[in-house]
Structures are given as structure tokens and as C-alpha cells.
Amino acid sequence: MTIPGLRILLPILFLAGCGADNAVDFGPPRSATRDQRPTTWNRPTRERLGLPDMRGASAEPKQAGQPRWTGDTPVGWEELPAQPQRFRDAVWRVAGNEETECYLSAGVGGGVSMNMGRWYTQQFGVQDVPAVEALPVVELAGHPGRLVELSGTYMQKPGQAVLLAFFAEGDQVTSLKFTGPEAVVQGNRDKFLQLARSLRRASAGPNPEAPPIQPGQPMPPNHPGMNTEHAAPTSASAPAPFAADVPAGWTAKPGSRPLHHTFGTDGEVYVSQLGGGLRPTLDIWRGEVGLAAMSDAEWNALPKVPMLGGEATLLDVSGDFHSMSGKQIAGARLLVVTLLEGGTITFAKLVGPAAEVEAQRAPFLKFCASLRRAP
């Protein structure tokens, strides 16, 4: 090739190499049958991504006709629709003032210290987070709670203030938070405290979408017997947040725990959810069979199994079992499959005599793999 030719070609090659390929075309269309591409359309994002409901098994019921949070709306305020997906179980604001917002978040995980760190440091830039005992006591939904009062720049807006009443149950924090311009917030302080005191769970109301009962209409199959002693709800009849293929030989156990079953002489299995870190939680379960906290090597070696569309962690430990509820099994084996999603741990726990657990291990893992959120 001649030198002039190279002079032309080299810059072209250089530019071609430097150019970012930021526009690409799809390939040609091709048809596929349902057998080839089984597809479920229009799934909600959470289901599509295989995520559990972050509100957990004890989440606020969202369906019409079930209990919800309510309170006495202060004069000059207005109540807005709840947004449970945004952790706003009940919402108010100063009437017509879009700069204000007051909402209740019930049962948010993370514990008091983490939540206080979030309110003080992350949201208001306050580094010195006071001790919870130093905060004034207020009443919130019938519970003794504490009051946080902050002002400054909030959500990149200066001149803002927050009033926040909260109480904790274990790791779950329930809070009523009122934000807005500092003057407005301070001017509505008494109304806020009044609202906090009045918060309560409303009783279940009728489902406005339910059809009227017709004369002669039979009772639903799971309705308690008429004129008989009221039976405790069984796990089969209780509204459970999960469903799964239950192995043969397991017996449903009445109670509130989802998918609670027994097997063998003293074995039991159930599914539940809780907040907190995965590793500390696993160490607590190890403690139930007398084992110390995991080393890094043990932590890294924990096997993964499928559950709820994700990779769950399997804890498989043996020893004499002493649960926090007092249950004891000598020579026990404990299997826990845990999936941490969005700060919530969903777990299936199986415990029993070691020999019986050995036989149940494979069915249990199949049970976990089949676990799904109830529609």
C-alpha cells in the first residue's frame, strides 16, 4: 500500500476504534410458541424480580376489608390515602399544604439505633445522635414512645423541621413522622402529638367490592361450624403469606406460623420472616445447638440452595437443641434456609432428632425450592 493510502486509512481506522458503539439494532424478528417461550406477562415488579414483600409475614394487610391504621385527623389537617408500598401505612398533611407530610410507618426493621442514625445523620446531617433515653417520652398508638425534634436542611431543602414519635418492639420500629417548613411544623406540634396519641388499628370493615350475601347462600368451605365450639385456626385455614409443596408425612400444626408442620417424634418445620443481619441471625440459630459464632471460613462455606427464586443460604448444624422458647431436643439437627432480601430475612426452619432430620433433609430442600408467595 502506498504512503498516501496509509495516510487516509489510518485516521479512519483510528476513528473507528475510538468511536463508542452507543446505538445497536435488534436482530431480526422470529416467532416462538408458548412451549418454546413460556411467558407470564404483566407481573408486578416485585414478583417479576423474585423479591419478597419487604413488610414480611406480619406486614400490614393491604386488601380491602382488613384492619388498617387510623387516627383522629387534627382540625385543619386532611387524611390522604395510605401508601403501604412506600412504608406509609397512614398519611396526613396540613390541609392544602403540599410542603407538609405526616405519615405512619409501622414495623420497620433495623432497630432503634440504626433508625435514629438514619433520621439524625443521613437525613439531617447531625453526627451526634443522642441516647434514646435522653429523648422526651410521648404516647404513640397506646405505646410509650420517644420524640425526635430536628430542624435544618432536609432532603436538600433548608428551613425544614421534623417531629418524629416512635416506639420499638424488638427490632421493629413504628414511627409517626411529620415534616415540612420549620414554622409550620412548630405551629402544628400539639396537633401532631394529639394525632400520635389517637393512632390505632381500625377494626376490619366490610369489603366494599364484595357481593351481597344471597338468601340460602352456603357458607364458605373454611367457615367455622355454626353453633359449635370455635376451633383454633389451622395453618391450612389461616391466611398464610406463603405456599409450598408440603412433603408427604408432614402434619399441619395449628398456629399462626406460616406452613407450620410437624414430623416424626419431635420434629417441626415452619416458615417465617424477620429483620436484621443474616450472619448474626445465623449465629443465633447456631447458638440453639450450642455452637459458637461462625468463623469467616465457615460463613463463606455455607452452601446455597434455591428458594423464592433466589440463592438462599443453608445452615446445617447439629447438637443438643435448646430453643429460646424452651423447646429441647437432645442430639438434634437443625436446618435453616435463609434468604435475605431488602433487609428482610425469609427463612424455613426444620429441627428434630438427627436421625429423623437426615431422612427429611431432601424433602425439606424440595419444600424450600417450591416455596412461593401466596397470591
Add this chain to the structure above:
Amino acid sequence: MSAEASSTPKNPTALDSAGHAGVLRRVIDVCSSMRLTVVLLLMFGVLTFAGTLAQGKLGLFVTQRDYFESFFVIWDTEVPLGGGLTLKIPWVGGYAILLALFVNLVVGGVVRHRWTWRNGGILLAHLGIALLLVAGFVKLNYSYAGHVALFEGKATSTMASFHDYELALLRQDGDGLVERVVPATRLSAARGANTVTVTAPDLPFSIEVSNWLDNCRPRQKGPMVQTSMPVVTDADGSGFFLQEAKVEPERERNTAGCYVKVIERIGRQEHQAVLHGLDTRPFSEDRQPFTFQVDGATWGLDLRRVLWDLPFRLRLDKFQKADHPGTMTPRDFSSWVTVFDGDAERKVHIYMNHPLRSKEHVFFQTNWGPQPGSDMTGPPWYSVFEVSVNPSDDWPKYASYVVFAGLLVHFLQKLIRHLRSSTRRNALPELT
């Protein structure tokens, strides 16, 4: 150089020809050199050593790609040099070495050798080795491989890649769908806020892809969840984002994700979503794409492992695993399958070194599950087959036959010549 040649310096063409011939001869000498062969084999030995060490850290896929399918590699010996630095050695990649070896083989072994019956065996052996290298080249560039995982009683007509992704645009079409795909390799520039726009002329929208992550988990935004990633809010107000995870050396353990924004051509309405390429096979083949409506049609976007349609349907009838006595370590495992090809059915037993071969597809028994730990016992199991589609699948076998035939001919010729010369030597005294 002769006097006559030196007396004609004014003829540049002749000079050029002579010069070119000299250069060409030198090039051929170098290319055909036995020393070059030895050097290349030594270099390949060093590369194999380095790649073996690197595999522990980088994993099989990355090592194979960076060390053996490349022209050039930086070998990180991990020998500390102080200051957090380690000794890194630039080295020639496997692709370049094998290419050079091929040229060396062809030029030295085939072109330069005299094509006589006397050299027939050697030529044949060189031809066989060249065929072996060509088979490797064809496999690297024109083959693909994936897997099929099935529980007993389940059937499928698709195979999925172990680790490559594609973005699929789906349009609902009656009970089926029409799909178009773009391989994830084309989306590699969509890191962070950089976007790659994917479209086609007949589509009523374009799609912007951004924040591509090689390994990630989807998360729901909540009060206790902080993130620097964009949060996409769905119709009911819930926020979702992708949380980056450490990229695992075993590439199949990674799950890619990205953000997409569909922009309608008319009206510029936007639809945003988070996509996560989790593969739920064999527990479920059902895909749940991000669904949106444009012009009354239902569309979907799905980030998935690359899918290929099989030319037949495969059902796993039975899976069997046998352990070493007194252990839970599998001694062998095998599968009984049925191949449905049109109206024809064929039962096949797949086990170690006995793959199913059908219509250019080769199914090897490669794994089983679920394997939560090394002590997993009892059913139900699923069986995993590696599926390879390789035009040069049988070429190494034929190459081995050719090499064998070449060496056989060569050694027979040697033997015959040796016997003849011995006979002549023994006969000489009698002649004198």
C-alpha cells in the same frame, strides 16, 4: 552475487526481485524453523503453567478467554514487589502461539518438505496436526455451547447459555410471541450513566440501556435501604434498584442486570424498569418480562441467558446416581431421555463418554442437582447436560486417524529401509 548481476545496478526491477526473493526466503526460513517450533512449544508450556495458576483466582471462563483465546496476556504472578505491586509479565496469548504454530507447521512441515513418497508419512502426520489446529479454530469461532437442566418427567426444546446474556424484546402474538434479541456483548458500553440505544427501524420506540452490572441483586427501596443507584418506581409507588455484587470467578454464578428506558417515538412517553437476568431453570422455565403497552400492543423486555431452540424436544425420563461405597461422593451418574423429533421417538441413555448426538447437537452428562452441599442425598434430582453445537466436533478424531496413519507410514518406511540396508550390508562380502 555474480559479477554479471553486480554489473546491472541500473535495473531496479531485477534488484527488487532479487531483494524480495531474499526477504521471502528469510521469512520462509524463519517460519519453517524447527527452532521456532521448539520456542513456540516452550512458550505454550509457560502459558499453560501461568493459566493453570490463574484459574484458581480468575475462574475457568476468564482464564480461557484471557490466556488461551487471546493474542496477548498480562500474567500477574502475584509475586509481591512492595508497595502493593506484584510482578506482572507480558506474554503471548494462546491464540497467537497456536496461529504461529500452524504457520510453522504448514510452511515447515508441508510446503518445505519434498512431496515425495519417501516423505509421505511425515507430510501426512503434519497434515493431521494442522487439521487438529484448524478444528480448534473452527470450534472457537463457529461453535456454541449451553446447557439443559431437567427434573425427571420434564421436557424442553431450548438450551440456555451457561453465562452469556441477551436482551430480548418480546411482542405478544396470540398464544405465542415474536422476539428480537441483541447479545449483551453489544451492550457493554452501558456502564453507569452511559447509555446504549437499542432499536429497529420498524419499532414504535427505542430502548435506552444503562447501569449494566455483571453481577447484581434486585432490591426494593425502603426506609432502611440506602443506595447510590437509580431507583425505579413502579405503578404502585414501590421503588426498586439493582445492588452491585462482587463478580465471581465462576462466571455462571453471576447474574447480570441493567436499567432500561423505553421511549416511544410518538409522544415521547417513557417506560422505565429494572431488569435482572436470574435464570430459574430447571425449577421454572417461565419468564416474567417487564411488560408495557405501545399502540395497543403488548411488549416485553427480558434480560435472560442466551437461548437456542433445539431441533427436537428432549424429556428426562430417569436420572440415576451411584455413590462410592460408604461415601456420598458420586461414582457416576447418568440419565435416560426421550428425544421427540416430529412423530419419531427415541430413547437414549446418556452417561460418561456416551453423549447423545442428534442433528449436530451433542448432549454430555455434566452435572446434577440440587447440590446444597457435598452431602446431598436422595431424590428429587435434576440432571444437567452440556450441549455443544460444533461443526468441527468430529475433526479431532479424523485428525488423530490422519496423524496415526502418517506416523505408521513413516515408521514402516523407516523399517523397510533399515531392513533393506541391513540385507545389502550382509550381502556385500559375498559379492566381493
